[in-house]
Amino acid sequence: MSVATQAPFPVSRGLAIALAAAGPVAVGGILAARAHDASPMLAAPAIVFGVVAATGPALYIATAAAGNAPPLAAVIRAFGVALGAFGIALAGLILPAAFLSLSSVSAATTLIATSGTVAIAGYLGLRRLATELKAQSPDAGIRPSLTGGMVFLVWAVATAAIAGRLWWDLAVEVVS
Amino acid sequence: MIAAVDTTPTPAPRPSLGMIDLLLRDREAMLARIRQGADLAAIMRTMIATIAVTMAIVGAALGSYRGGVQIAYAAAKLPLVLLGTAALSAPALSAIGAALGRRSRLTADLALVMSALAFGALLLVACTPLIMLGRSVELDYHRMILAVVAMFAASGGAALRMIWRGVELEAAPGWRTAVVGLCVVFSLVGGQLSWALRPYLLRPRAPEPMFIRDVEDSLFDSIAGSMRSARGIYVRDAAPLGEPAP
Numbered sequence: 001m002s003v004a005t006q007a008p009f010p011v012s013r014g015l016a017i018a019l020a021a022a023g024p025v026a027v028g029g030i031l032a033a034r035a036h037d038a039s040p041m042l043a044a045p046a047i048v049f050g051v052v053a054a055t056g057p058a059l060y061i062a063t064a065a066a067g068n069a070p071p072l073a074a075v076i077r078a079f080g081v082a083l084g085a086f087g088i089a090l091a092g093l094i095l096p097a098a099f100l101s102l103s104s105v106s107a108a109t110t111l112i113a114t115s116g117t118v119a120i121a122g123y124l125g126l127r128r129l130a131t132e133l134k135a136q137s138p139d140a141g142i143r144p145s146l147t148g149g150m151v152f153l154v155w156a157v158a159t160a161a162i163a164g165r166l167w168w169d170l171a172v173e174v175v176s
Numbered sequence: 177m178i179a180a181v182d183t184t185p186t187p188a189p190r191p192s193l194g195m196i197d198l199l200l201r202d203r204e205a206m207l208a209r210i211r212q213g214a215d216l217a218a219i220m221r222t223m224i225a226t227i228a229v230t231m232a233i234v235g236a237a238l239g240s241y242r243g244g245v246q247i248a249y250a251a252a253k254l255p256l257v258l259l260g261t262a263a264l265s266a267p268a269l270s271a272i273g274a275a276l277g278r279r280s281r282l283t284a285d286l287a288l289v290m291s292a293l294a295f296g297a298l299l300l301v302a303c304t305p306l307i308m309l310g311r312s313v314e315l316d317y318h319r320m321i322l323a324v325v326a327m328f329a330a331s332g333g334a335a336l337r338m339i340w341r342g343v344e345l346e347a348a349p350g351w352r353t354a355v356v357g358l359c360v361v362f363s364l365v366g367g368q369l370s371w372a373l374r375p376y377l378l379r380p381r382a383p384e385p386m387f388i389r390d391v392e393d394s395l396f397d398s399i400a401g402s403m404r405s406a407r408g409i410y411v412r413d414a415a416p417l418g419e420p421a422p
Contacts, residue, residue: 091271092267112396
């Protein structure tokens with residue numbers, strides 16, 4: 001049974017997307033509490049949604065050109081589910097990250113705890129996106145192929161690297 | 177007279193004690209109850225109380241190595257470490273699982289984690305006579321530490337096995353990642369919380385302990401500092417220096 005045929009989350013999809021917006025605000029809030037600077041609370045969600053908006057179309061274009069793309073609506077739906085997964089993962093990891101950061105006087109602990117939280121949630125979001133796209137493919141008459149897998153892998157690495165670089169620059173600048 | 181005695185109904189065990197007995201004797205049945213969502217609130221109450229009582233006993237036993245007020249301090253702090261870590265970490269199991277498509281329920285996951293930790297805490301309290309034995313034969317401090325680490329490792333392993341089994345039975349997508357994620361978060365939070373509330377086991381000649389230290393570097397900063405020091409790199413102004421050779 002594929003994941004995509006079930007209800008995607010134990011909460012509504014709207015709430016999951018809201019968590020995807022609120023989670024980065026909360027992670028930014030941990031940085032803000034350490035640095036006494038509120039800018040990460042705006043910058044963190046901007047990085048998440050900005051990078052997804054900037055790189056998402058590239059995935060559709062590349063997979064469509066390679067003959068491996070589900071219909072546009074299905075891809076948009078998959079992105080929505082992946083963002084929701086990212087938000088839900090962040091919701092579960094935010095408390096431990098806040099505790100680790102606030103129970104130490106070290107800025108390095110804050111940097112590692114917040115960055116690790118975002119990295120794990122991002123990985124889970126990307127993994128869910130891959131699962132959703134894979135589950136949509138048979139409905140669209142598409143067979144999984146090595147080319148499609150490579151396209152997704154390259155896109156995922158590039159997206160994670162861009163987001164990671166933006167996040168790291170923000171976090172180091174604010175905390176140091 | 178005899179007939180009257182024979183027909184007297186045996187009083188049923190209190191539900192909480194029955195639940196602890198079930199946890200010790202038949203964990204598969206316990207996991208089934210949690211999976212069915214039967215009486216989760218009662219399970220949670222019983223498990224939290226079990227952890228609080230058993231860890232207080234273990235803490236008191238550890239504190240007895242130093243004696244005096246440390247017995248009360250360790251008895252108060254050790255339950256806080258385990259319950260606090262569970263409360264902060266258990267949502268990670270639900271969240272990571274849900275992100276990967278697992279049909280997780282926060283209450284059931286919390287009950288599973290608390291039950292597993294209660295099982296581990298019961299195993300630890302069963303080791304208390306060994307701690308007391310170490311105290312009574314005046315086992316040296318470092319051997320005592322190693323013995324306690326071994327007891328905690330064995331109990332933690334048993335608790336982890338129960339969580340693994342409980343999530344495995346669902347056969348849901350992403351269950352392995354969810355359990356591994358829980359373990360990572362639990363280790364980080366548990367390490368830091370126990371570090372922040374230390375000490376528990378003190379040398380008998382140690383000066384009067386304090387209940388909680390001021391907020392300072394994290395456990396991980398301390399480990400990193402020790403690794404630097406081991407390589408001869410000191411960042412403090414007054415690093416301890418060896419005596420010059422004659």
